[in-house]
Amino acid sequence: MTKSSKKVDSKNVKVDVHYLTRVEGHGNIVVDVKEGKLTKCEFQVIESPRFFESMLVARSIWEAQHLTSRICGICACGHSLASIKAGEDALGIKPSDETIMLRKLLLYTEQMDSHILHIYILVAPDLLGVKSIVPLIKTHRPVIEMALRMKKMSDYAGEVLAGRHIHPISYVIGGLTQLPQRENLEKLYKLMLEARKDGEATVKLMKKLKFPEFQRPTQYMSLASDEEYAMYDGDLVVNGKAKTKIRDYKKLFSEKVLDYSRAKIATINGKPYAVGALSRFNNNSDKLNKKAKQVAKELGLVAPCHNPYLNTVAQLVEWVHCLEESIVIMEKILKHGLDEERIVVSSWPKRSEIDKIKYKANTGVGCVEVPRGSLFHEYSIDETSHITQANCVIPTNQNMANLEEDMRKLVPELLGKKTQEEITLDLEMLARAYDPCISCATHILDIKFVK
């Protein structure tokens, strides 16, 4: 980075990043230091509100997956799975083990897709001192080709498994509308094996990157399970302790609306908490597979890690974990095949029967770990299987208060040491480290939460 000739004024710093770039959605960072005192420190979500919870009301539970997938283009599969789980919980439907295995595979490949996007396209330019990957196409072409190849592999996985990655087609309540084709699965398996060497190269590159030093212990929340590194299911834990059932999520954290933001902030016991790759790593690193553990060791990532910038490193560890888990599932599928009868369902009940079915009015909750953290969907349905109330709790909202708390600690540490430009970049990088997904974050909130 070039040294700014601007004299360091530690008493008055004003940061106003309008439309933070290289994040998903629209957000501002506003920091104001007057006479050495931090008077304002906000991460403002200014995305146009989208009203998904309102849109879901009076719609059929059978189309909730299709609609809520459209909350986010990056985590479309994660939203679909949270939605499907909530729908099944409300309807009392239990999917087969084979279906769950295919869902995990889709979730793992989406984690890989999003993590690679974040590591290479959103974060790496900062660490290499450029503004985006565009100049890197000329200066680091082989690396960019590799990043796009890795991205393409996981995107192809979505295509093979669900018809497409952005707004998946075949994953629905109860199962899949169609089995993935064997020849495509074979092709995908080959690509996954080849991706291992790209993963190794990425680990080598990551080792060379220098992340800012910053420490702030916080509450780390994620799913946890005795059986595996929890992504698809489990109980909610905070710093590895106090298991809460997914259904009781509202007892664990509370949310409120801010004046300056379209998003709600969430707290546990009145204090901010973090979700996402670093939280999952901190809670569950002992459940990582062997290769991922090796990579964590190689990259010097040790739980508990209190540097939020290293969320990006935790993402790479998870990428390796997800790849190896996916390969295991793919080998199982290719060896034993898939039983159509236990997986394939239609996306809706039969048209001639749907009006005759009496459903039990009920509420269901679904939670999965998506790239940015724990995602919750909750629907209440009536006796005709139409939604009467909906709530979606998004990882970025849960991280919002924590990010601001980080900024409040970080800014005074940098005052007098760095120029305003450098402080701005550090804050942008901090926000980006959380991998905020702002279009997701703007349709939060449940009326019941409002105190």
Add this chain to the structure above:
Amino acid sequence: MKKQPKPKVAFFDFTDCEGCQLQFANMGQTLLDLTQLVDIVRFREIMSEESEDYDIAFIEGSISTDNDVNRIKKIREKAKVLISLGACATIGGVNGVKNRASLDLAKQRVYAEKADTINTIPAMPVHKVVQVDYFINGCPVYIPEILNVIKCVVMGRPYVVPNYAVCSECKINENVCLYEKDQECMGPVTRAGCNSWCVNNGNRCYGCRGLVENPAVDAAKDILLKYGLKLEDILQRFTLYNDSMGDKYDQEFKKG
């Protein structure tokens, strides 16, 4: 021969999920090939550079706030070519569903006591506010179609969005008709061009590409009658993507 300068391309997102922009990142090597044809000068999701000098503007998302209206007008002034990208921009997309309830109710449902601080107007497709030169329909957009449109733009030729039903592609793909499976489907009234993407994967068509301009209303009604479907339910289906476009269509059906 003097080499023509590459056209400068900028991306802008409004109210949406940003999935259609992401389809570009999902092109892989093709994206790199594309950069030989055009210069990408602005793409907030993946770039910090923010050029105000561009020839071609891709617009993703629907217009749903007063601020959106002002922003899109300014972009239109600068862009030589303006392209609506995806269902939200071309037909209003799922954002239109919010138009069904009163905006006050929608605000109250989602933002409760902070409802008054929220600025929102009925969600609209881009061409309701400014002139649009090219349309790429779909939720999300279909990569082969994106490439076709870009070729047309670079050659200065118009692109015509298919104005026949998804059924024609579905038949070529030899899918069993959803109505035969005791399901309903938007295919008979939805514009083709996606290669019947959803039906190929065992689901139904939800109408994300918008309605064909001259649907065979009577024929569609006959189908409904034949399979014993209720009008209200079908209209409810039609609202998932077409609420900002579908008044005319509602009327056609409600008449009879």
